[in-house]
Amino acid sequence: MFQTFDDLNDPSCGAPHAALLRAELKQLSLDGFLVPRADAHQGEYVPPHDCRLQWLTGFSGSAGTAAVLMDDAAIFVDGRYTIQVREQVDMDVFPAQHLINEPVTDWLAARL
Incomplete structure (x- = not known):
């Protein structure tokens, strides 16, 4: 699973990229993964090579998080x-999902 720098503002990237992530989760025996829109330093400006949320979902907004489980996923x-x-x-x-009305923690608690 390698990240590319193609134009990712495309809803069609979600399904294949989620499948790649789930395959990796299965190989690592993990139940899920959280993908924030942040770089390793929690910086305000995320460089293109750290746009993991955009790669996974196609979402290019400046704030958000995706949660991916083996049989469910959502973007907050x-x-x-x-x-x-x-x-x-x-x-x-x-x-x-609305980040305030249904926080990631509540969504996860209802599914795990």
């Missing part, structure tokens, strides 16, 4: 991105 964004997330992300693969 705040109210600023309700329109953008639906344009850039395959909602069948990564249903959008």
Whole structure:
């Protein structure tokens, strides 16, 4: 599984990239993985090679997190991105959740 720097603002990247991540999770015997929109230093400006959330989902907003389990996934964004997330992300693969109304922790607790 290698990251590329192609234009990723495309909902069609979600399904194949989620499948790649799930294959890696299975190989590592992990139940899930969280993908924040942040670099290793939690910087405000994320360089292209650290845009993991965009690679996985197609979402290019400045804040968000994806949660991927073996049989479920979602993307969590705040109210600023309700329109953008639906344009850039395959909602069948990564249903959008409101980061405040249904936090990642609550979503995970209900599924694990």
